[in-house]
Amino acid sequence: MSQSNFSETKYWLRTAHTISEALPYMQRYAGKRFVVKYGGHAMVDPELAKVFAQDIVLMKQIGIHPIVVHGGGPQIGHMLDRLQIKSDFIDGLRVTDAATVEVVEMVLAGTINKQIVAAINAAGGSAIGISGKDAGLMEARRLFLEKNGKQIDIGLVGDPAKVDPTVIDLLQNSHFIPVIAPVAFGADGQTYNVNADTAAGAIAAAAKATRLLMLTDVAGVLDKTGKLIEDLSVSQVRQLMSDGTISGGMIPKLDTCVDAVEQGVEASVILDGRIPHALLLEIFTPHGLGTLVHKG
Ligand SMILES: Nc1ncnc2c1ncn2[C@@H]1O[C@H](COP(=O)(O)OP(=O)(O)O)[C@@H](O)[C@H]1O
């Protein structure tokens, strides 16, 4: 065998070994539902977006049922700027008036949702884009923030009150991949803007998902020295919140992870969406990636 043939064979043997290492995970997760919160870099970088779509199609191909719930905060921000509509955030939530919610729905359920659907379909999958309004998937109630004993009104921001997963069951039984925009309806007839992490958590719980995977722009939850924490129980999350290790945008993210595991999701994972194939590495390799939150 020539030297180049020998190195080529070694390369393919390594690849075969990697594929065979994935077998126990494929067996464990076949038939299970995984909710994937898609956002951050993974969504705005075209190459990462393509790889993400391929990973989703691969999951479906081997028998996992992915349910994609996407964000789009920065894209909403750009459109609001173009339309010269001012936008503020309180505690990570966008203050949403009637004009803003129109733009939120247009960008999330229109542009972004269809881009993701197109990417998954281009990778050989069959994705269907819906929002929380479709088939009564997500009913929201108006969310009021509490600050210093006072209620703060942030407009048409919704908290999921009821999730009816019937449409998810139907799509799954027809081999479609649901791609969900976090816009919901209210019993009062209003359209509500729901934070995408919160929507993903509520959908994961109602759809009895095995995993909630949240793609973000950091390696995972970091300790006070900046080192990645690979594993957290609910009580450890509470401890890190009270000692200030976890702050800012990581608070609602971890609240969502904790709520999901307390409502029956086996584990939630915060994953680095900047890494190509972050989903495959997390699901199918022994070392995993990011921070796994479990009940403890
Ligand atoms: N302990 C921590 N570990 C990692 N990130 C943290 C931590 N505490 C606060 N953060 C902040 O949380 C941010 C992630 O939340 P966010 O920006 O809302 O994510 P996304 O836009 O993906 O929803 C990080 O960029 C970081 O600034």
Ligand SMILES: CC(=O)N[C@@H](CCC(=O)OP(=O)(O)O)C(=O)O
């Ligand atoms: C109420 C609220 O803040 N809604 C978010 C919905 C989109 C979102 O959550 O997108 P990311 O995951 O990219 O942040 C917003 O208007 O930006």
